[in-house]
Amino acid sequence: MSTKVAVVTGSNKGIGFAIVRGLCKQFHGDVYLTSRDVGRGQAAMESLASEGLKPLFHQLDINDLNSITTAAAFFKEKYGGVDILINNAGIAFKVADTAPFGTQAEVTLKTNFFATRDMLTHFMPLIKAGGRVVNVSSFVGSRTLNQCSPELQQRFRSEDITEDELVGLMQRFVDKAKSGEHNQDGWPDTAYGVSKTGLTVLVLELSHGSHFCPVSN
Ligand SMILES: NC(=O)c1ccc[n+]([C@@H]2O[C@H](COP(=O)([O-])OP(=O)(O)OC[C@H]3O[C@@H](n4cnc5c(N)ncnc54)[C@H](OP(=O)(O)O)[C@@H]3O)[C@@H](O)[C@H]2O)c1
Incomplete structure (x- = not known):
């Protein structure tokens, strides 16, 4: 063996x-x-x-x-x-960090959501039969989900959300954060939280019919 x-x-x-x-x-x-x-x-x-x-x-x-x-x-x-x-x-800006929120959103989503997705894209085909993939999300992702607008929550909780739609929503958050419009667009003031909401939803979406194991702490 x-x-x-x-x-x-x-x-x-x-x-x-x-x-x-x-x-x-x-x-x-x-x-x-x-x-x-x-x-x-x-x-x-x-x-x-x-x-x-x-x-x-x-x-x-x-x-x-x-x-x-x-x-x-x-x-x-x-x-x-x-x-x-x-x-x-994963990364998290310190609460006291003075970097603009748009920058924090772009940098945080880059690692915690987009890059972790890249890992899944390239490593999932390598996972052997009986193997395990653990994605370290956070309870903050669940809390953040509850702070999103009803429209966003409906999409994140929907069983028919696709990976493409989710990626589009995460990019929309980054764009709105950079233009200072994320609150009007239904997002709370936490880039880390949104990145982990996205990661958890991504794993749930990918897990339909595969061997994904969502883990939060
Ligand atoms: N600590 C908590 O209470 C807590 C709670 C919930 C979830 N989490 C999650 O648990 C995970 C680990 O957190 P932690 O508290 O152990 O954080 P940490 O002490 O800051 O460690 C993070 C690790 O990720 C690495 N990293 C960051 N960006 C990377 C990249 N682009 N490529 C490869 N490695 C990278 C860091 O490397 P460098 O040393 O080079 O920066 C470091 O080794 C994260 O996903 C975090 O969101 C943590």
Whole structure:
């Protein structure tokens, strides 16, 4: 039987790092710590090595399509696919950050929604039979959904929402945030929240008939 493999995005620190630590202790197979920055990734590897754990490393910046396709090709070539993918990488502006809301919306949605979607697009075909994909969303996504206009809530809650429609709605939020019209358009003042609403709806939409497992914390 071929070696099993688990891949965790954004795992040089935080929750992703802890997931790698846990997988190293419990998963029977190779565990990949991935990081957009090789230096930060190596530092995390050394930290786990000092605990006697032995993950493997691959560079992966989910905002960089070339990085995603390079990693996907690597796992296909070396393992014939992926057994466990944890889409953990994400960003959140600090509450005190003074960056314009439109910028925060564009940057946050880029990573948490659009880039995570790119990961799913390129890695889902690699997931082996019986494999698992965990997408780390947030309870903030559910809370934000309840703060959207009735029209938006109706679409997000609709079972017939398509991926294209959802992508269009997420882009509409970014455009309206940049023009200062997101409130009039039915969106609340939280870019992080909207990004996680979008991620959860995306996973639910994709999960119809597949092996997706939406996870919130
Ligand atoms: N912490 C919470 O209370 C909480 C609650 C609910 C959900 N979440 C979700 O849990 C996940 C992890 O959160 P956390 O608290 O552990 O955050 P964190 O400590 O800030 O770690 C985020 C990780 O994602 C990486 N990352 C960011 N952009 C990336 C990109 N483009 N490509 C690859 N990696 C990237 C970061 O790398 P760098 O070090 O290079 O920046 C870092 O390793 C996120 O999706 C977050 O939204 C967290």
